[in-house]
Amino acid sequence: MDELAFIAALRGLPLHPGAQNLRDDCALLEIGGETMVLTHDAIAEGVHYRPGTDPADIAWKLVAVNLSDLASKGAEPIGVLIGAALIDGSARFVEGLRDVLEHHGVTLLGGDTVRPQGPATFGCTAIGRATTTPVPARTGARVGDALYVAGTIGAAMLGFRAGDGAAYLRPQPLLAEGRALAPLAHAMMDVSDGLLLDASRMAAASGCTASIKLNAVPFPTDLSTDDRAEATRWGDDYALLFAATIDAVLPVPAVRVGTMLAAGEHPLLVDGKAAEGSLGYEHG
Amino acid sequence: MDELAFIAALRGLPLHPGAQNLRDDCALLEIGGETMVLTHDAIAEGVHYRPGTDPADIAWKLVAVNLSDLASKGAEPIGVLIGAALIDGSARFVEGLRDVLEHHGVTLLGGDTVRPQGPATFGCTAIGRATTTPVPARTGARVGDALYVAGTIGAAMLGFRAGDGAAYLRPQPLLAEGRALAPLAHAMMDVSDGLLLDASRMAAASGCTASIKLNAVPFPTDLSTDDRAEATRWGDDYALLFAATIDAVLPVPAVRVGTMLAAGEHPLLVDGKAAEGSLGYEHG
Numbered sequence: 001m002d003e004l005a006f007i008a009a010l011r012g013l014p015l016h017p018g019a020q021n022l023r024d025d026c027a028l029l030e031i032g033g034e035t036m037v038l039t040h041d042a043i044a045e046g047v048h049y050r051p052g053t054d055p056a057d058i059a060w061k062l063v064a065v066n067l068s069d070l071a072s073k074g075a076e077p078i079g080v081l082i083g084a085a086l087i088d089g090s091a092r093f094v095e096g097l098r099d100v101l102e103h104h105g106v107t108l109l110g111g112d113t114v115r116p117q118g119p120a121t122f123g124c125t126a127i128g129r130a131t132t133t134p135v136p137a138r139t140g141a142r143v144g145d146a147l148y149v150a151g152t153i154g155a156a157m158l159g160f161r162a163g164d165g166a167a168y169l170r171p172q173p174l175l176a177e178g179r180a181l182a183p184l185a186h187a188m189m190d191v192s193d194g195l196l197l198d199a200s201r202m203a204a205a206s207g208c209t210a211s212i213k214l215n216a217v218p219f220p221t222d223l224s225t226d227d228r229a230e231a232t233r234w235g236d237d238y239a240l241l242f243a244a245t246i247d248a249v250l251p252v253p254a255v256r257v258g259t260m261l262a263a264g265e266h267p268l269l270v271d272g273k274a275a276e277g278s279l280g281y282e283h284g
Numbered sequence: 285m286d287e288l289a290f291i292a293a294l295r296g297l298p299l300h301p302g303a304q305n306l307r308d309d310c311a312l313l314e315i316g317g318e319t320m321v322l323t324h325d326a327i328a329e330g331v332h333y334r335p336g337t338d339p340a341d342i343a344w345k346l347v348a349v350n351l352s353d354l355a356s357k358g359a360e361p362i363g364v365l366i367g368a369a370l371i372d373g374s375a376r377f378v379e380g381l382r383d384v385l386e387h388h389g390v391t392l393l394g395g396d397t398v399r400p401q402g403p404a405t406f407g408c409t410a411i412g413r414a415t416t417t418p419v420p421a422r423t424g425a426r427v428g429d430a431l432y433v434a435g436t437i438g439a440a441m442l443g444f445r446a447g448d449g450a451a452y453l454r455p456q457p458l459l460a461e462g463r464a465l466a467p468l469a470h471a472m473m474d475v476s477d478g479l480l481l482d483a484s485r486m487a488a489a490s491g492c493t494a495s496i497k498l499n500a501v502p503f504p505t506d507l508s509t510d511d512r513a514e515a516t517r518w519g520d521d522y523a524l525l526f527a528a529t530i531d532a533v534l535p536v537p538a539v540r541v542g543t544m545l546a547a548g549e550h551p552l553l554v555d556g557k558a559a560e561g562s563l564g565y566e567h568g
Contacts, residue, residue: 001374003397009378016363016391027393029362029411032316038393040365040409046401078313079300081324083367083407090285094293107300109311109322113287117330118402123367125324125409127313 023205024138025069025189028130035130037075041066042083045119049169055089056096057169058122063100065192066126068173068238072190073135074182075128077104077175082111083123104175132182141187141206141243141260150177150254151239153195154223154231171238180251181242188242193235194280195257200268202241203260211269212258232270233280307489308422309353309473312414319414321359325350326367329403333453339373340380341453342406347384349476350410352457352522356474357419358466359412361388361459366395367407388459416466425471425490425527425544434461434538435523437479438507438515455522464535465526472526477519478564479541484552486525487544495553496542516554517564 001009007022015021018028018038029036043062045051063080070077080101084093101108109127134140141147151174159167173190181188187206191198195217203210214228218239223231243260244250266274285293291306299305302312302322313320327346329335347364354361364385368377385392393411418424425431435458443451457474465472471490475482479501487494498512502523507515527544528534550558 001370003370003399006368006370006374006378006397009375010381010392013378013382014385014391016393019363019391019393022392022394024394027363027365029393031320031413032318034316036315036320038365038409038411040367040394040407041396042367042398042407044398044400047398079303079311081311081322081409083324083326083405084290085405086285086287086290090290091293094290094297097294098297101298107298107303108294108306109300109303109313110306110308110324112325112407113290114326114328114331114405115287116328116403116405119400121367121369121398121400121405121407123324123326123396123405123407125322125365127322129315 037128039069040125042123044121055093059096060100066124068190070128071175071178077128079107079109081125085120086115136185136188138205145243145260146246147258148254156236157234185242191239195232197280203267208260209264321412323353324409326407328405339377343380344384350408352474354412355459355462361390361412363391363393365409369404420469420472422489429527429544430530431542432538440520441518469526475523479516481564487551492544493548
């Protein structure tokens with residue numbers, strides 16, 4: 001069973017209304033007049049990081065990818081629970097955890113440890129507080145909206161190739177940007193699996209077709225023109241992709257990369273044509 | 285770095301006040317006048333279940349051990365987030381997840397999937413709502429309190445030996461009992477790692493010595509006298525251990541197994557003597 005079939009099977013279980021039918025990166029929980037935003041992402045050796053990676057970088061990435069999901073909902077982080085594999089270099093894991101928590105002003109709430117019998121898997125649950133209502137979902141984009149990106153697309157790919165990997169291993173969740181954008185975003189998500197794949201997911205969830213112009217995408221200045229197509233299919237950048245009106249006054253830097261059209265034959269057009277091949281990182 | 289050293293290192297990080305200095309099974313989060321109770325436990329192949337275990341039983345155990353932590357705080361479960369390994373038999377995993385969620389009236393909030401490169405690790409975060417204030421912690425036992433157990437000690441061991449393992453693989457979190465007991469429990473925890481180990485932990489956290497009478501422990505009727513000592517060192521029963529006044533009027537069946545004494549040389553006495561050897565299941 002692949003990931004999509006598994007998630008489809010999970011949709012037949014008793015779901016919390018805030019699970020949003022498992023079609024968003026976060027769950028919403030209404031408590032005492034507040035809306036809590038919850039997300040759980042796991043990362044595994046050999047899948048999300050290479051064997052031999054500095055455990056400090058594993059810890060950073062583990063927390064950062066979860067905070068990025070909160071950022072995409074405009075949520076203010078409260079704390080994280082960590083499911084930590086006890087591996088060689090756990091002291092470095094704790095150092096990386098300190099770095100990422102202190103950098104983002106987040107606290108540790110608790111967790112668990114497991115001594116793995118093979119390649120390690122780490123889990124993190126991040127809990128935040130919504131700062132705007134409604135919380136922007138994947139499903140809210142409207143025909144005629146502009147599609148925008150805050151952050152850049154391609155830095156993680158360059159970092160991975162260079163082998164130093166700050167951008168790949170130490171992504172920066174755009175928490176302040178997410179909070180600033182949430183009130184005007186009709187739909188928002190982080191670009192974790194590739195711009196084209198994530199844009200097509202937002203379009204499908206919203207009943208639209210996303211039309212993206214490649215030369216409008218905010219690539220890093222050191223990305224060559226030849227690498228642009230690949231960079232739009234590469235994940236791990238943790239930029240924010242959002243849909244808003246074409247005349248939205250943007251409170252933080254973001255660039256328009258396309259338009260939401262009425263749903264057509266394909267959920268995604270790139271420079272007017274249906275995108276071919278893999279659009280990004282499909283799990284499992 | 286073993287589990288205790290790792291957790292000690294985590295205590296140097298920015299902790300949420302509700303993390304209770306990582307000395308409890310759950311974290312507490314005050315939101316809008318409510319207290320949320322949060323826990324995250326992971327289970328791993330070869331550690332918490334045998335290779336070849338029916339994935340439906342893995343799913344049950346994964347959720348049940350987390351619900352048991354909520355039970356020990358008297359919390360009413362709201363939902364769970366699952367970090368699921370995609371393994372052979374994922375359809376059975378979904379079936380077991382349905383069983384445990386429906387049995388306990390709990391909903392799925394969300395989660396993530398990972399395709400493991402070796403033995404699988406599964407994570408679960410359970411979220412509940414406190415039903416009493418203060419929420420019983422490990423630290424609240426008082427000198428002169430009686431120590432009680434709700435549930436039995438040893439059924440998991442018998443199930444494991446028998447190989448059918450309903451008690452071992454499908455533990456029953458005592459949610460209703462926990463809610464009923466929370467208002468009168470000075471301290472409460474679930475017996476996940478062995479009665480003696482968990483009692484010594486409660487005693488140490490509360491600054492007491494726990495004195496337990498072996499023949500007062502509620503063993504299953506089919507447990508032989510010879511197995512009693514081992515059963516008190518065996519985990520996975522998910523009974524509730526709590527401290528309350530000796531004249532407490534118990535709202536649900538529970539038996540007194542001992543007394544909290546002023547802190548002495550050892551945190552735990554069994555039949556008046558310091559317990560020797562391993563007290564239970566020490567992780568990592």
